[in-house]
Amino acid sequence: MTEADYRGLSYWHATVDDELTPRSPLDGDTDVDVAIIGAGLTGLWTAYELQRRDPDLRIALLEKEIAGFGASGRNGGWVSALFPRSTASLAAQHGREAALAMRRAMIGTVDEVGAVVEREGIHCDYVRGGTVVYARSDAQWADARSQVAEAREFGVDALELWSAERVRAAGALGAVYDPACARVHPAALTRSLARIVESRGAVIHEQTEVMTWAPGRVETARGVVRARHVIAALEGYGAGLAPLRRRVLPLYSLMIATQPLSDEVWQQLGIEHGQTFSDGRHLVIYGQRTADNRIAFGGRGARYHWGSAIRPEYDRVDGVFAHLAATLHELFPALPELSIEHAWGGPLGVPRDWHASVHYDPSSGLGRASGYVGDGLSTTNLAGRTLADLVTGADTELTRLPWVGHRSPRWEPEPLRFLGANAGLLAMTAADAEERATGRSSLVARVMAPLIGH
Template sequence: MSADTGFVNGEVSYWYREEGLPGPGPRLDGNLPADVVIVGAGYTGLWTAYYLKQADPSLDVVLLEKEFAGFGASGRNGGWLTAALAGSPERYARSHGHDAAVRLQREMITSVDEVIAACEKEGIDADIVKGGVLTVARGSAQTARLRASVTRMRSWGFEEEDLRLVEPGERLRVAGAVAGSWSPHCARVQPAKLVQGLARVVRGLGVRIFEGTPVTELAPHRAITPYGTVSAPYVIRATEGFTAGISGLRRQWLPMNSSMIVTAPLPEAFWDEVGWQGRDLLGDEAHYYMYAQRTADDRIAFGGRGKPYLYGSRIDARGHTPAQTVDALWSLLLDFFPGAATSRVEHAWSGVLGVPRDWCSTVHVDHATGLGWAGGYTGHGVTTANLAGRTLRDLILREKSELTSLPWVGRTVRRWEPEPLRWLGVHAMYGLYRAADARERTRPRTSFLARLADLITGHA
């Protein structure tokens, strides 16, 4: 790896490097009543608080956060404000019908613009550019999957203006790309600026955020911490990949690691060479996939799976990334963009995302116990969290709406297996995906190893 002398590993993420980590907010000190208490001050918790206060300013909304607002995936993600569905449309269709699954996908598309509009309204400058998303195929097997994904979207009623095939190099020149697809329904965002802006706005609306306050247990109408208990008619869990740390929830959602690197700023000659002028987000059709963006300060932020899962659902909260993962991401980046070899890696970090057993997200409120939650976004949380916040608002206020009838509302999912089966299954899945990608470099069809991996984990 070509590393900068000022290379930083972890310390939450590069997204906080320019402005620094926020200072600690007040900690909970004693028992407290509220109308709604939300556990987790990331995108889901903040959007839920925002929309509740917009709907009813008199509501007393309290947020409890173990670290600081935006410490988790909301401050570490790849900055994809994407309409990609957090889950399988086929699975939603099997349980609720074709039309319901299509409605959910269309709400995801709407949510991209909702986030952009809310940021404009509230003066949140998060470096948002709606440049769309390019997906490239590098090889025959990937091309077949890419074309199948476009065909599938057509069968669901989505047209050329939603997703279309593009020629290699039409939007962006990626080494080895033989096919591509492009959708306008995606925007680049600076994750930390978005979450810190949201935190500022909800505080201004009168929401109290208590930081440095871990919630150890959830009970009907109560969120219990070492420093006091918040009692409320509604207790909303918005902890996503950190859910396993709450008593009784270790097997609810699997905390899956994703890792990123960011380069030093690249010269204009590089951007001209690769044609990356439209600020498109970039992904691929590999099983062990990557994701990237051109940052506002002209770097490449490049991510993928590193060490995907730690035994016992443990989490490395500080985001340290193993050297071999940094090296692997840097090598893959250069494989995509050989011209970036003159640059270097300035920052690496990791974070966790929540993965349900069926890989489909859920949002739910039980009016009897007051307990509710949203999450299991499987890596698509930047946009989905906004849809979740608006849906939780309607559920808490008992308003029947288009959102409360979406097929992810009230969805029940069985828990993950106990250890060591959990660890063995996840590592077997990613081992098979890596092997499948290697085989497909010389073979025209999707490897049976990838299909086996899907069957092992229920990803299919």
């Protein structure tokens, strides 16, 4: 692919202030201290944090395309404290104190990313404005009140319950406001981190496809990299490689970006710069007000593909884009007719129990982090700091968090994986329809909740 091809990946790639010409690929065998597979945010944050702990480490990042090609450069731009498992679910599995430690770490990560942005002079439109989740039905309003009550019971998340008078979404009975979220231009953040770690001695080999890896070595199409530490940072793309096959399921999420809107329109919508927004439906939607006053808006709904296939043509599904545009108008009837100037998508990584995890085995030198279920923009930073502590042998609060060493079950083989994943998408759609029809919390959603970490 050329720079022009990469510009077409998403609105973020089209507008990032950076050349997207690929860096030089690996040229034969080499030796380093740390080999990182994947130059997305997990890999880049890990390299950044390792360099802070030991500037003398020889680090190589191996990337099939370019840094920020995947979800790291295409996502919704939420630097949030969201974790794919709820606090109550974490407490049930790991104990209350471990769950609270995980929540504190996630909340702290929002400000940690902001601190790096400021310290390094990264221009990525980081503004910490919080997120607003509208409750647009009786069932959603009941769930909103329950979320705030649960947050107060655990005493960590500072959720607020907003009345209907404070929000402008159609039919909203109120909203949950979470201050622990910032808006960001994800490709700008990712590409800036790549330049920073490169300037400090790391080598990023782009256009270098990894075939497999084992303790002490990574085999690529262009040579073998020998390393004491090998870190897999592939998220949904790991499903296509033997060491991680069935560890993660690639599920597509798609986005659109409108033309810039006037300040008057934004005032009608009631969304400030730095705020992100969603509503309480089960089939997830997410949006932000970009720095140039567009709506960048996305959602789930694209189906899972047989055999965990990932192909460029799956990034664009006209029916899903049309549904997203219609959903925006349904959410905000005050919107004028919208020109959709960008439309894109890509795979995120889903573990079988919806529980993100970090692993490192000091005896083999193998490590990995994955399973963010679309909540990875900030979780990758926490993963990078944690992996850096594990690789350098530090015993810290981060290395004792409950996601360290957590093992999710493997996904079922086909055709069970195909049937189950797509049935789950249909179930969430059915749950939303059920709540619209009955005005009560969905029985379908209640059945599904244990399967998705709630």
